[in-house]
Amino acid sequence: MSVQEGISPSPSTGDSGRVSLVNNPRVRGFIFQLITAIIIAVVLYIFVTNAQTNLRSQGIATGFGFLDQPASFDVNQSLIEFTQNATYGRVLLVGILNTLLVAAVGIILATIIGFMVGIARLSPNWMVRTLGTIYVEVTRNLPPLFQIFFWYVVLIKFSPSPRDSFSLFNAFFYSNRGLYMPSVVLGNGAIFIELSIVIAVVLALVVRYWARKRQEQTGEQFPVLWTAIGLIIGLPLIVSAIFGFPITFDVPELGGFNFRGGTRVIPEFVALTWALSIYTAGFIAEIVRAGIMAVSHGQTEAAGSLGLRPGPTLRLVVIPQAMRVIIPPLTSQYLNLTKNSSLAVAVGYPEITAIFAGTTLNQTGQAIEVIAITMCVYLTISIVTSIFMNWYNRRVALVER
Amino acid sequence: MKKFVALAFGAAVGISATAASAATLDDVKSRGELHCGVTTGLPGFSAPNDKGQWAGLDVDLCRALSAVIFGDANKVKYFPLSAKDRFPALQSGEIDVLSRNTTWTSSRDSSLGLNFASPNYFDGQGFLVRKDLNVSSAKELDGASVCTQTGTTTELNMADYFRSNNMKYEPVAFESNDAVVQAYDAGRCEVLTSDASQLYSLRLKLANSEDHVVLPEIISKEPLAPAVRHGDDQWFDLVKWTLYGMINAEELGVTQANLEEMKKSDNPDVKRLLGVDGNFGEQLGVSNDWVVRIVTAVGNYGESFERNVGTGSPLKIERGLNKLWTQGGLQYAMPVR
Numbered sequence: 001m002s003v004q005e006g007i008s009p010s011p012s013t014g015d016s017g018r019v020s021l022v023n024n025p026r027v028r029g030f031i032f033q034l035i036t037a038i039i040i041a042v043v044l045y046i047f048v049t050n051a052q053t054n055l056r057s058q059g060i061a062t063g064f065g066f067l068d069q070p071a072s073f074d075v076n077q078s079l080i081e082f083t084q085n086a087t088y089g090r091v092l093l094v095g096i097l098n099t100l101l102v103a104a105v106g107i108i109l110a111t112i113i114g115f116m117v118g119i120a121r122l123s124p125n126w127m128v129r130t131l132g133t134i135y136v137e138v139t140r141n142l143p144p145l146f147q148i149f150f151w152y153v154v155l156i157k158f159s160p161s162p163r164d165s166f167s168l169f170n171a172f173f174y175s176n177r178g179l180y181m182p183s184v185v186l187g188n189g190a191i192f193i194e195l196s197i198v199i200a201v202v203l204a205l206v207v208r209y210w211a212r213k214r215q216e217q218t219g220e221q222f223p224v225l226w227t228a229i230g231l232i233i234g235l236p237l238i239v240s241a242i243f244g245f246p247i248t249f250d251v252p253e254l255g256g257f258n259f260r261g262g263t264r265v266i267p268e269f270v271a272l273t274w275a276l277s278i279y280t281a282g283f284i285a286e287i288v289r290a291g292i293m294a295v296s297h298g299q300t301e302a303a304g305s306l307g308l309r310p311g312p313t314l315r316l317v318v319i320p321q322a323m324r325v326i327i328p329p330l331t332s333q334y335l336n337l338t339k340n341s342s343l344a345v346a347v348g349y350p351e352i353t354a355i356f357a358g359t360t361l362n363q364t365g366q367a368i369e370v371i372a373i374t375m376c377v378y379l380t381i382s383i384v385t386s387i388f389m390n391w392y393n394r395r396v397a398l399v400e401r
Numbered sequence: 402m403k404k405f406v407a408l409a410f411g412a413a414v415g416i417s418a419t420a421a422s423a424a425t426l427d428d429v430k431s432r433g434e435l436h437c438g439v440t441t442g443l444p445g446f447s448a449p450n451d452k453g454q455w456a457g458l459d460v461d462l463c464r465a466l467s468a469v470i471f472g473d474a475n476k477v478k479y480f481p482l483s484a485k486d487r488f489p490a491l492q493s494g495e496i497d498v499l500s501r502n503t504t505w506t507s508s509r510d511s512s513l514g515l516n517f518a519s520p521n522y523f524d525g526q527g528f529l530v531r532k533d534l535n536v537s538s539a540k541e542l543d544g545a546s547v548c549t550q551t552g553t554t555t556e557l558n559m560a561d562y563f564r565s566n567n568m569k570y571e572p573v574a575f576e577s578n579d580a581v582v583q584a585y586d587a588g589r590c591e592v593l594t595s596d597a598s599q600l601y602s603l604r605l606k607l608a609n610s611e612d613h614v615v616l617p618e619i620i621s622k623e624p625l626a627p628a629v630r631h632g633d634d635q636w637f638d639l640v641k642w643t644l645y646g647m648i649n650a651e652e653l654g655v656t657q658a659n660l661e662e663m664k665k666s667d668n669p670d671v672k673r674l675l676g677v678d679g680n681f682g683e684q685l686g687v688s689n690d691w692v693v694r695i696v697t698a699v700g701n702y703g704e705s706f707e708r709n710v711g712t713g714s715p716l717k718i719e720r721g722l723n724k725l726w727t728q729g730g731l732q733y734a735m736p737v738r
Contacts, residue, residue, distance in 0.1 A: 059631040073560050074572045156588060177589075359574065362485050363552070364512070365512055365513035367492070
C-alpha cells in the first residue's frame with residue numbers, strides 16, 4: 001500500500017475516470033494486506049489457544065506467578081544482594097545484570113583490541129601487519145564456543161590452587177578460583193569524597209569545553225588530558241586528606257579452602273569476557289581496516305602537506321571520516337557479542353540464559369513464560385544498543401556545509 | 402485464500418495433535434519404535450557401551466518396555482538429554498518415556514505435569530572430594546567451591562544443606578555432567594556433588610579415580626523414577642507395570658536362566674506373572690506373556706542391577722536400599738492378580 005502511495009497517481013485512476021474496484025490498485029493492495037494480517041492473527045490465535053489447551057490437559061502450571069516464588073538455589077556472582085530466599089524474579093534481575101556486565105566489558109575490550117589490530121593491519125611495518133593478519137584469521141575463523149572453552153580450560157588448568165596463589169602486595173591474589181582484590185570500605189565523610197569526584201569530572205568537562213572554544217578562536221592548544229587527570233585524582237585526594245582518609249580496604253585472606261573478604265572476579269567471567277572480546281575484535285579489526293581504506297588517500301596526503309605528523313593525521317583526519325563507514329557494521333558486532341554471551345552456560349557463568357532460561361526453567365517447568373521473558377530481555381538490550389549506535393552514527397555523520 | 406487458511410489451520414492443529422494425543426501406546430505401535438529419553442552419558446544408568454549400544458539400568462527399562470510392546474528389545478530410539486532439557490522434551494511429546502535418573506518430587510509430579518512410575522533406584526545426594534584434602538565429613542566443607550549440574554534437585558539440596566549447617570560455599574553449576582567432571586578435575590572446585598550413584602559413575606571418568614573419595618553423608622532422598630506425561634493413564638500403567646514386572650520376577654525367583662522351567666511352575670503367583678494363567682497382559686493392552694518378554698530381554702530387576710551398576714559392573718555399587726523388601730530393602734512391587 002505504501003508503495004502505491006509513494007508513486008505519483010497510478011494510471012488506472014487517471015483520466016479514464018471511474019474504474020471497477022477490482023482493478024483499483026489501492027483497493028487491491030488494501031485487501032491483500034488485510035488478508036495477510038487476518039491470516040497472521042488467526043495463526044497466532046490458534047498457536048496461543050492450542051498451547052493453552054495442551055498445557056491445561058497435561059496439568060502444567062502457567063502464568064507469571066512463579067516470579068514471586070522463592071528460588072532456593074545460589075549463584076556465585078551477583079551484582080546485587082542475593083540470598084537463598086530470593087525470588088525467581090530476583091534471579092532474572094541477577095541474570096540480566098550479569099549479562100549486561102559481560103556485554104559492557106566485552107564491548108569496551110573488543111573495541112580497543114579491534115581498533116589496534118585494524119590499524120596494525122594497515123601498518124607499513126611488515127611484522128606488525130603480519131601479526132595483525134594472523135590475529136584476525138585465527139580469531140574469526142574459530143567458533144566462539146570453542147574459544148570460550150579454550151580460555152576457560154587454560155584459566156583453571158594452568159592457574160595455581162588457592163593455597164599456592166600468586167599474590168601481589170599480599171592484597172591481590174590470583175588462583176584458579178579467580179582474582180581476589182581488596183574491596184573498598186567507606187567510612188564517615190566518604191560521601192564528600194564521592195562528591196569531590198563528581199565535581200572534578202564536571203570541572204574537567206568545563207575545561208575541555210573552554211579549551212575547544214579557545215582553540216577554535218586562537219588556534220592555541222591546551223593540555224586538556226593532563227588537567228583532567230590532575231583534577232580527577234587530585235581533588236578527591238585533597239578532600240580525603242581533609243577528612244583524615246575515611247576509606248579502608250577489606251583485604252582478602254586465605255581461610256579454609258578459599259579466600260574470604262575482598263571482592264572477586266570469577267574465572268568463568270574472565271574466560272567468557274576475554275574469549276568474546278578476542279573473537280569479536282577479529283571482526284571489528286576488519287571493519288576498522290575497511291573504514292580507514294574507504295577514506296581517500298588524498299586526505300592523508302593533504303594532511304601531510306599541511307604538516308601533520310602520521311599520529312595526528314590518523315586521529316584528526318582519517319579516523320573521524322572512517323567512523324561513518326565503521327559505525328553501522330560495528331553495531332552488528334556489538335549486538336553479536338551481547339547475544340554470544342548466552343554461550344556462558346557452557347562454562348557455568350551465571351548470566352540470564354544459564355540461571356533463568358536454564359535453572360529457573362527447569363525448577364519451575366514453565367518453559368513458555370521463561371523463554372518469552374528471556375527473548376524480551378535480549379530484544380530490549382539489542383534494541384537499546386541499536387538506538388544508541390544509530391544516534392552516535394548520526395552525530396559522527398559527515399556534515400556537508 | 403480460503404484454502405490457504407484451512408491449510409494453516411490444519412498445520413497448527415497437526416502440531417498440537419502429537420502433544421495432546423492421549424493414546425501414546427497406539428502412537429508408539431504405529432511409529433514402530435519407542436522414543437526414550439536418557440542421559441547424555443552416565444555409565445551404569447544410561448551410556449553407550451563399547452559396542453556403541455545404549456546400556457544401563459535406565460536403558461533396561463526402555464528395552465523392557467520395547468520388548469513388551471514389540472516383542473523386540475531393540476526397537477527403541479534414544480534421546481540423550483541434559484538435565485535442563487529433559488522435562489520440555491517429555492512435555493512436548495518428543496519422547497514417550499523419560500528414563501533418566503530423575504528424582505520424583507512433588508512439584509515435578511504436579512506443576513510439571515509428570516507422572517512417575519515407581520522408583521527404579523533409591524538414591525541420595527552425596528559429595529565427592531579429593532583424598533589429599535583430608536576431609537572426612539561433609540560438615541568440614543565450609544567455604545568450599547562445589548561443582549554441580551544445573552537444573553537438578555542437587556542444586557537445591559546443596560543450598561539447603563550448607564545453609565542449615567551455617568556453612569558458606571560457592572556453587573559452580575554447569576549444564577552437562579562432562580563439564581562438571583572436567584571443572585572438578587581441573588581444580589575449579591574442591592567438591593563435586595550429585596546423587597551418590599552418579600558420583601561412583603563420574604569418578605570413573607576422572608584421571609586418577611583412586612585419588613577421590615565419596616564422603617559418608619547422604620544429604621537427601623532421591624527416589625529416581627521413570628516418568629511419563631499427564632493425561633494418558635493407559636501408558637502410565639504400562640510403564641509402571643513394566644518396572645513392577647521386573648521387580649516381581651526377581652521376588653518370585655524368575656531369571657533369564659530358569660525362565661523356561663518357571664513357565665511350568667505350579668506356583669500360582671508365577672503362573673499369573675508369566676501369563677500362564679489369566680489375561681493380565683491383555684488388561685494392560687499388551688500380550689499375556691509380557692513378563693516373559695521382559696525377562697528374556699533384560700532379566701529381572703536384580704539381574705539388571707548387578708549387570709549395570711552392581712558387582713558385575715565397574716561401578717560395584719551395593720544393593721543397599723535397592724534390595725527387595727523381603728531382604729530388608731525398599732524395592733516392593735504391587736502384585737499381579
